[in-house]
Amino acid sequence: MAAVTGARVGRPRRRSTWRQRDAATGYLFVAPAVLGAVAFVIAPLVAVIWYSLHEWNVLAGTFTFEGAANYERMLSDESLHQSLAASGWFSLGIVVLNISLALALAVLLNQRLPATTFFRVAFFSPVVVSLVAWTIVWGFLLQVDGGVNAFLSTFGIDGPNWLRGNVTAMIAVVVVQVFKNVGLNMVLFLSALQSVPEEIQEAATLDGAGPWRRFWSITMAMISPTVLLVSILTVVGSLETFALIDVLTQGGPSNSTTVLVYYLYRQAFEFNDFGYASAVAVLLFAIVLGLTLLQWQTRKRWVFHEV
Numbered sequence: 001m002a003a004v005t006g007a008r009v010g011r012p013r014r015r016s017t018w019r020q021r022d023a024a025t026g027y028l029f030v031a032p033a034v035l036g037a038v039a040f041v042i043a044p045l046v047a048v049i050w051y052s053l054h055e056w057n058v059l060a061g062t063f064t065f066e067g068a069a070n071y072e073r074m075l076s077d078e079s080l081h082q083s084l085a086a087s088g089w090f091s092l093g094i095v096v097l098n099i100s101l102a103l104a105l106a107v108l109l110n111q112r113l114p115a116t117t118f119f120r121v122a123f124f125s126p127v128v129v130s131l132v133a134w135t136i137v138w139g140f141l142l143q144v145d146g147g148v149n150a151f152l153s154t155f156g157i158d159g160p161n162w163l164r165g166n167v168t169a170m171i172a173v174v175v176v177q178v179f180k181n182v183g184l185n186m187v188l189f190l191s192a193l194q195s196v197p198e199e200i201q202e203a204a205t206l207d208g209a210g211p212w213r214r215f216w217s218i219t220m221a222m223i224s225p226t227v228l229l230v231s232i233l234t235v236v237g238s239l240e241t242f243a244l245i246d247v248l249t250q251g252g253p254s255n256s257t258t259v260l261v262y263y264l265y266r267q268a269f270e271f272n273d274f275g276y277a278s279a280v281a282v283l284l285f286a287i288v289l290g291l292t293l294l295q296w297q298t299r300k301r302w303v304f305h306e307v
Contacts, residue, residue, distance in 0.1 A: 045285070052278035059272050070279035080280065082255055083263035086170070087239060090259050093174035094238035099230060101178065102185035107215075109186070110193045120190070124183035131180065135247040138176045139163070142248075166256035169249050173257055177244055181237070185230045192226035193219065224303045232295050239288055260284050 055064045109116050141147040142162040149159030162172040204214045242261045251258035268277035
């Protein structure tokens, strides 16, 4: 009896020890990610919010607590309002053109056509090209005597100076950004399209569904989780675009392409107003967070498998 009792007592202790070891192992595995998030996400975010409550001029060496003064200043800052409008138009153009073009390319390259491998590589290659090099080349192409206008002249079209007009400059930066990243979304859509079961398509065909009906009712429904992922990544990426604007237009002409990130940069590193720049950064974070949460909350209405 004593031996049996000892065995019964020993088993819970061993199980408890195993559970403690498993828990410790799990904590060790997640520790790098948690520490990285704290060091590079949470701590900088808290610091930016703290700085936004101060007037901080590095050159003057001043760091004065101002409370909500920087946020009140944003309400009357016309330049900030203009940059918000520019960011809105830029993001809208990127999202609409990028997603629609990527989906169209994915559908075409998913067909059994000759040279599809070549075109997949060709459309994806700009993704791995240096953004600065890509933008510099397009800067030459978009000049008044550049390659784009030379191509248009073959059709009898007199092209404008793309980077010197308010509207044409915005169109130019949107198109250049779309061509740079459309290949990545194309690959994501292509992977999703290849996972759509052929049996469902064949059953719909036997029921009399045409190509468009099958595409909208079956294909789009099946790849809707990928559409959600691509839309979130594209929206966030469009609001964080800086290098392309800096190299191609420097925010001009007349601040027509000064998106919010570039306006933040100018406030901090050109005007040395780090307190106000921090407040603009908090605004940008709130916009990105709000749009992401909005897309995530609306997923239940149109994303397949979401309830």
